[in-house]
Amino acid sequence: MDCYDAAEALSRPEIAQLQIGRLRRSLAQAAKSPFYARRFAEAGFDPESVHSLDDVGRIPFTTKQDLRDSYPDGMLALPHSEMVRMHASSGTTGTPTVIYHTQKDLDWWASLMARCMYMVGLRRTDVFQNMSGYGLFTGGLGIHYGAEKLGCLTIPAGAGNSHRQIKLLTDFKVTGIHIIPSYALYLHSIFAEIGLDPRDLPLRIALVGAEPYTEEARGRLQELYGIKAYNSYGLSEMNGPGVAFECQEQNGMHVWEDAYLAEIVDPATGEPVAEGELGELVMTTLGREGMPVIRYRTRDMTRFLPGQCPCGRAHRRIDRLHGRCDDMLIIKGVNIFPMQIERVLMAMPEVGQDYQIVLERDGYIDNIRVRVEIRDEFFVEDMRQLGALQKRIAARLRDEILVTPKVELVERNSLPKTEGKASRVVDKRESGA
Ligand code: ADP
Ligand code: ZN
Numbered sequence: 001m002d003c004y005d006a007a008e009a010l011s012r013p014e015i016a017q018l019q020i021g022r023l024r025r026s027l028a029q030a031a032k033s034p035f036y037a038r039r040f041a042e043a044g045f046d047p048e049s050v051h052s053l054d055d056v057g058r059i060p061f062t063t064k065q066d067l068r069d070s071y072p073d074g075m076l077a078l079p080h081s082e083m084v085r086m087h088a089s090s091g092t093t094g095t096p097t098v099i100y101h102t103q104k105d106l107d108w109w110a111s112l113m114a115r116c117m118y119m120v121g122l123r124r125t126d127v128f129q130n131m132s133g134y135g136l137f138t139g140g141l142g143i144h145y146g147a148e149k150l151g152c153l154t155i156p157a158g159a160g161n162s163h164r165q166i167k168l169l170t171d172f173k174v175t176g177i178h179i180i181p182s183y184a185l186y187l188h189s190i191f192a193e194i195g196l197d198p199r200d201l202p203l204r205i206a207l208v209g210a211e212p213y214t215e216e217a218r219g220r221l222q223e224l225y226g227i228k229a230y231n232s233y234g235l236s237e238m239n240g241p242g243v244a245f246e247c248q249e250q251n252g253m254h255v256w257e258d259a260y261l262a263e264i265v266d267p268a269t270g271e272p273v274a275e276g277e278l279g280e281l282v283m284t285t286l287g288r289e290g291m292p293v294i295r296y297r298t299r300d301m302t303r304f305l306p307g308q309c310p311c312g313r314a315h316r317r318i319d320r321l322h323g324r325c326d327d328m329l330i331i332k333g334v335n336i337f338p339m340q341i342e343r344v345l346m347a348m349p350e351v352g353q354d355y356q357i358v359l360e361r362d363g364y365i366d367n368i369r370v371r372v373e374i375r376d377e378f379f380v381e382d383m384r385q386l387g388a389l390q391k392r393i394a395a396r397l398r399d400e401i402l403v404t405p406k407v408e409l410v411e412r413n414s415l416p417k418t419e420g421k422a423s424r425v426v427d428k429r430e431s432g433a
Contacts (some may be wrong), residue, residue, distance in 0.1 A: 004114060004118035008115055008119070014076055016053060019020060019286060020051075024050055026285060026286050026294070027059070030290050033075050033077040033291070035074055046422050049122065055273070056295075057271075059253055061296075062296045062297070068095050070092075073098075082290060083101065083310070084103050085101045087101075087138045088112040089398050095236065096136070099237060101288070102289055105239075105287075107143065108287055108288075109145070109240070113143060113145065114146045118249050119297070119368065120248060122150060126153075127135045127155070127179075128177070129157050129168055130160070131159065131165055132180055134208065139234045142234070142240035142241045146241075149255075149356060153172075157422075160419045162186075166187075166194065170201060175202050175204050176203075180208070180210050180422075181211060184225075184229075184415060185353035187222065189352075190355060198224065206229045206230070207229050207230055209231055209232030210232070211422060212322070212363055214346055216342070217342060218231070231250075233246055237283075238260060242256070244256070246316075251309070251317070252309070253317055254313055257315045258339050259286055259289075260284065262281060264280065265280075267299070275304070276303055276304060276306050280300065280403065282295050282296065283295075283305055300323075300326045300327050301323060302322065322337055341355070341397060341401065344393075345397075349375070351393070352372075354413075354425060355373060356415050357369075357370055359428060369407075370405045370406065373410055373413070374409050374411065393407045395405075
């Protein structure tokens, strides 16, 4: 196993031993913040009472609401003057939450990120283009500092401006990129428009994350670009990217357990789920000094993958994220995750690179309408052929989600695009529109 640093190669017992020591330190550090001092006191929890990882269940949770309530700096565990940077969550699901970092925190984060990049085969000789938004969003600077730490020539391209992205990729012989999946699918159509095949470029590795996507979408990206695409998971509350990352096996993401304590709980009860069961990921920072976050309810649904990864790393793997618990749609009493819809669509060759899910109310009945971009070569004049395709898509979706959606076929690039994370679900039920 070719590792970036020693902690990456720790054995299971070494990880457990390191974790308990770091957890105790992290709890003590957290208790210096006004928020945790109060929270621990109110819960009658003594951070000193944690002696083994079996005690973790007694530690109070932290929720997104707690972070909002302690806005702007109620969770700082060190004086304000020690902080050198702040980030905020992208606000996908409401008011943003703010996270502060000391210089030491930033250095550790950059090392974790560099470790991820090294693991998938990037080296200092690579040219790396970061195509995610900079600013408060952690996918910008978070990835950027990791790439520089590794020693790559790093291009801070930022989000959007597709023609310029393609020019940079081409002119600077870029070999590695960081890109959001929905944007990567869209960008391919711009390549097609200008008559360039990205497979002819030296590009070989993409870090792909920040939003859910399916194995089918990954397959497409690898095929369209002629690259390996690695899943990258992170959230601003836990720094950002660099929390869990796929190795070259491309089968689940290793959580860096020297830096984070990960648990999976039943979102309804907060109790741990059985080994390998799906549940909500709960995470604790094990080394952040400026603003430790303890047992954070991520609302992201996943499971631990059983067994040892063939790559040899002992850091446990989590499964591809199935979306957040609050992403779940309930239509006609059936629970549906948007990713189930994506999985069906991305497996059909006629379907293009984007789709939208519209929830509507028809009298008292909720309906789901799926607007699907169709590849140019299949967008034919023949109404019968299109009608047949529409029916086929509806039937496949029904098999997966158990509700028959209305399917609408639309032309390439006719659905709204965003610069950051895709927002593919439109709920028209409340407004009655
Ligand atoms: P926000 O919560 O406002 O989107 P963040 O930028 O912190 O702010 O986003 C973190 C969230 O993005 C995660 O909690 C998760 O829901 C999602 N996410 C990040 N990476 C992935 C990934 N690889 N797969 C699925 N979801 C992801
Ligand atoms: Zn592995």
